[in-house]
Amino acid sequence: MSISISHISKSYKKVSALKDISFEVEAGELFGLIGPDGAGKTTLFRILTTLLIANEGAATVAGFDVVADYKNIRKSVGYMPGKFSLYQDLTVAENLNFFATIFGTTVEENYDLIKDIYVQIEPFKDRRAGKLSGGMKQKLALCCALIHKPKVLFLDEPTTGVDPVSRKEFWEMLKRLQLKGITILVSTPYMDEAALCDRIALIQDGKILEIDTPEAIVRHYPKAIYNVKANNMYQLIKSLNDYEHNHSVYPFGEYVHYTDSRTDFNPKELFQYLESNNLSAIEIEPTVATIEDTFMELAK
Numbered sequence: 001m002s003i004s005i006s007h008i009s010k011s012y013k014k015v016s017a018l019k020d021i022s023f024e025v026e027a028g029e030l031f032g033l034i035g036p037d038g039a040g041k042t043t044l045f046r047i048l049t050t051l052l053i054a055n056e057g058a059a060t061v062a063g064f065d066v067v068a069d070y071k072n073i074r075k076s077v078g079y080m081p082g083k084f085s086l087y088q089d090l091t092v093a094e095n096l097n098f099f100a101t102i103f104g105t106t107v108e109e110n111y112d113l114i115k116d117i118y119v120q121i122e123p124f125k126d127r128r129a130g131k132l133s134g135g136m137k138q139k140l141a142l143c144c145a146l147i148h149k150p151k152v153l154f155l156d157e158p159t160t161g162v163d164p165v166s167r168k169e170f171w172e173m174l175k176r177l178q179l180k181g182i183t184i185l186v187s188t189p190y191m192d193e194a195a196l197c198d199r200i201a202l203i204q205d206g207k208i209l210e211i212d213t214p215e216a217i218v219r220h221y222p223k224a225i226y227n228v229k230a231n232n233m234y235q236l237i238k239s240l241n242d243y244e245h246n247h248s249v250y251p252f253g254e255y256v257h258y259t260d261s262r263t264d265f266n267p268k269e270l271f272q273y274l275e276s277n278n279l280s281a282i283e284i285e286p287t288v289a290t291i292e293d294t295f296m297e298l299a300k
C-alpha cells in the first residue's frame, strides 16, 4: 500500500473542506482524484504532503505517518502544486540544480528519471522560469518534483491551463513514470483525463462519491442516455428542462445528454414534443455514458 487515508476530515473555520475521506492507493498505481474547483483536492494533497494537518483521521504515505513521520515523507515524495511554485527569477537549469541540492542529490545522479522530459526543455535551460510557456513550466515543475527519485508523486491539477497537445504529452509522460515504479496521485477537473487512470475517486464538496476503475464507474451508470440535437441549442435545453419526464439534461459538446425518468421511454414521443416546441433538425440517438455523466448523476 503506497497511500492509505483513513477517516480524514479538515475544516477551515466554517468551511468543511474534507468530510471523512478514506481510500487507499496501491504501490505503482496511477490514481486520479477527479472533482470540480473547491471539491477539496488541494486540501487532501497538502495533508498527504505534510504541509497541513487534518482535524481528524490518519494517513500514511510510503509507509510513513503524515504527522509522526513527516520528515521521512518529505524525502520520499515529489509534489507538484497546482500553482507554479518554482523560482521565476532562476533559469531552468538553476531551478533544477537548486531542487537537487536541497534534496542532497545531483541532476546527474537521477538524470535517467527525468531525461525524457528534460530534453524537451533543455534548449531553454538558460531561460528564466518566469519566461517559459505554460507547457514548459509544467515540464520543469515535473522535473523538479522528480529530481530526488520519489516513491510517490503528487500532482495537483498539472494540466490546468495547458493546451490539449501538451496535456496529451503530459499523460504519456505519467504512464512512462508509472512504468518506472512510481506511485502517482494526480488531481484533475478534466473528466477525459480520468479515463487514463488505473482507478479514480470522484470527489465533490469534500466527500468521495465513488472509487473504482474508470471502466467500472461508467458501467455502473444507471440509465439509458441519449444524444439530442436540434437547430437551436438554447431552445433545445430549455424545452428539455421543461419536459415533465426528464431525469437529467445537460450540454455535452454539440449535443445535449438526456435521460428520461420513465423505464418505458420512447424517443419518438420526445421527438414530437420537441417538434411542437418549434424545434427542427432534431436528432435523438442512444449513446454511452462517460465519466462526466456518472459524475453529474452522483452529484445530483
Ligand SMILES: Nc1ncnc2c1ncn2[C@@H]1O[C@H](COP(=O)(O)OP(=O)(O)OP(=O)(O)O)[C@@H](O)[C@H]1O
Binding pocket: 012, 015, 016, 017, 035, 036, 037, 038, 039, 040, 041, 042, 043, 044, 157
Ligand atoms: N486557507 C483556506 N481558508 C479558508 N477556506 C479554504 C482555504 N483553503 C481552501 N478553502 C476552502 O476549502 C474548500 C476546498 O478547497 P480546495 O482548495 O481544497 O479545493 P480544490 O478541489 O483543490 O479546488 P481548487 O482547484 O479550486 O483549489 C473550498 O471551499 C475552499 O474555498
